[in-house]
Amino acid sequence: MKAKKRKTPVLADWLASTFIEEALQEEFFGDLSETYEDRVLTKGKSYAKFMYWVDVLHLLMGFSSFKRFKSGNNTIVMHKHYVITSMRNLARSKFYSLISILSLAVGMGICLTLSQYIYSEFSYDKFHNNFQNVYRIVIDEINPDGKRYPYPYETGYAVGAAAKEQIPGIKQFVRLHKYSGGAVIANSEQGKIFTEEALNMFFVDKTFLEVFNFPLRVGKMEVAFDDKFSIVITEDAARKYFDTEDAMGKVLTVSGGISPGNYTVTGILENLPMNTHLQFDFLLSVENYMELGWGGAAVKNDDGWSSPDFATYLVLDEAADLNTVREKLNLLIVTNTKQKNAYKNISVRSELQPIKDIHLKSDSEVDQGLVRNSGNLLNVKFYSIIAFFILAVAWINYINLSTARSMHRAKEVGVRKSLGAFKSQLIGQFMTESFIINLMAGILAIGLAIIILPIFGDILDVKLDFDLLEIPTFWLCFFVMIGFGSLLSGLFPAFILSSFKPISMLKGYMAVRPGNFDLRKALITFQFALSLFLMAGTYLVYKQIMFMKNQNMGMEVEKILVLKGPEVNLERSKLESNLQSFIEKIGTHHSIASVSASSSVPGKGYNTGIPIRKLGAPESADKFGRVIFAGFDLPVTYNLEFIAGKTPTKQMLDGKQVVVVINEEAVRAFDLGSPENALHEKLFYKDDTFKIVGVVKNFHWHSLNNTQTPYLFEFYNDCRSYISFRLNLSSIQESLSAIESTYNSFFPGNAFDYFFLKDEFNQQYKSDVQFGNLFFAFTILAIFIASIGLFALVSYSATLKVKEIGIRKIMGATVRDLMMLLSREYLILLLLAYALTIPAILYWGRSWLDNYAFRTDMGFELFVIPVILLVVISFLIVSCQTYNSARANPVESLRMD
């Protein structure tokens, strides 16, 4: 009776049959089957299968060095041969191989680094479950003067709930409100007290932790917000306030701002990942805000639609149609805000912004709001283009080099052909060589990227890990990149060379040379052009930044020290007088020229934006004005230049009428005539009239990206968010200690939190500076890669021309003549590249500068410096090599025949 035939693993069988010699296959397979049967019976099928694989693989590996290995098959032998030949060739021309691999590796490495960056920029907020269906509500409000609403991401508190109830397709809503005014938080037991800014603390709905994937390390999300005085903090905050102690259940005292009190820690979140627009350390319950905020007054007088206070996020059903929901939402909002907007002639439109778009596509110029770490889509696009270009340059280098060197190999190809090689085999050989180089470069590139990534992250101020490595798509692209690179560079020599007649190659005739030359020239020209463009770009970026930094701000910036005002332990009744006394006292110190308080400082935005008009003008004349609440001396401290009137005296702030100082732009916008005339006018807003007591020249409260807007200083005696000091800089240390001790004596228990205005201000330019740095880095790279290419090319063509040089020398040419002769062709290419780049620079330079309201001019030196620089560099490179060849002994060169 025949025993039942069991199936052995098919794949393993196939592998074995491919690689093991025919003659030995029978007994091997026989033995394998026998053992397989035994094992199935004794130890079960899975064991048998597993051991089958082990045996096959082991045999395959063991056999590779054993000559019994199936060496009869052509394909394998041939591939092996290709590999061996390629390695030999690489070793033979070590210098050129090294250069090729190096420049390829650098190019690919940079490309990889940039890809990682671009990938992480696009990955923001995609880690939340169901992120595709989470949206943020955006309100687009156009004022009659065309100015857009300054808080587009904020809505009234009722919007979320109403939307969920009335619009089918909305599954959930979450509201978020920042803790305006910031707070001083203390762990009283351990005496840890710190100032936290408004954007670090959020009031949120219970649903926040459900919708957004911020896991709790300790605590349960269902109950974390049950109590109005509960607070959820991040690990970092826990460590900051509680050291090594367990923070759960402990109390944090919050002073100042919307809702001071004693809060109990009900949850500790794992530290937030970098790639989310929501960055915070503290979460409080929104119920707290609703009922207790501002002493209960926060929502009392508000119908939930008129005051935009909350960022509202909506979770839509999978099946919901986005457009339908959008239309219904719009209708809902317009209906409910009709009253408020009707008289102001404002048109409203609501939008749903997918959360994955928030990081890159938010309008941060208009929004003062919640996003601290917004990215810049334009920059990201730029970087992708640059990455691609650098890769292109590296590839071009490699193509140049390999085509040049392939001429060298003509003899070898001739021999092979006469021995009977098929064209396909020759192609195969060149492709293998190309592939090996690309592969080695690729591996090196990954190593390089790993090293460079942290440095790159530092420049851009983001944390970058090499997550890409874990994604299968990445590896796919990586190998495609290598494959494509190999193809590009392998194809040319492979096809051209393999089609030559063997005789002509053996004899050394290069009939088709002119063709190759043109291609190489074109490629080098392209590299030159790219380098020139990048150099000009870098120069322009730096120029613009310098321009912005040196711009006359219209006020004092250098000497200003800003102190964060007192928040805690304040006796309300005595606050105003204490503040005044403090200011008076410290103002007498010899190193301090002027002191004043305010609710905002330059770079920190304005306090409120309101529609105002001249007293007596019709409603339609309302224009948007930015208001800063200030102590009476603020214009003096900041050295604002008065063109009419002057800063109010303390007496004027008697509360009977609000006095304001406005800027030139306001005079124009509110149609007040001349500055002197304005002093006789009043401004009207809601129910208040403002008396204008002074007009100052325009200044830049914001970064120079912004155009001029009307500004008003409203003067009050109790502004205390910031205290600005104009120092006379004789001794900064002395000023600091004097201020600190005086401050502590007046306001004990408050954090001494200060900064220099110019540092803060320069922060605004941070992203531009980063952009500039990167551009600079790329320029260096492009030049580096192009230089390498140029150098190798020149060396190569020098070797080709050895005989020619020898003959010329004999005929009486000097070293200098020869050098000029050899470098001439490259100089011509350079100039050609330059001519091509000029229009590109003009066009792109102009469009980039358009991003800036205040811009530098492009300047004539922009077109001169880069090209001179490049000429010098190229000349150096070319002359190094040409000098060597020119010095060669003609006897030697002519003898070799």
Add this chain to the structure above:
Amino acid sequence: MENKGLGEFEELVLLAVCIIGRDAYGITVKKEVEKHTGRTILLGAVHITLYRLQDKGFLRSEMGGSTEKRGDRRKRLFKITAAGMKQLRVSQDVRQKMWKLIPQLN
């Protein structure tokens, strides 16, 4: 060619072939070596060694009987040659000689 001697595994395999006698092929040799050494031996190692020994001239082989268990494939049966026998004896002598010279044991 200078005789480099037998490796440890090669010696084990040769001895196993001698012990088994008529029915020496991949599987039986493997089992025999495993039985005496107590180690787990991979099939591939045995095969390679058998072929290597054959190339060195210590074994000869021929295709033998098939059974259903092997899916109707024949076995390659190995027998030791005179040269192989001689090699084994030489190895053994060398070991004995050196063993006797160890001071502690005498």
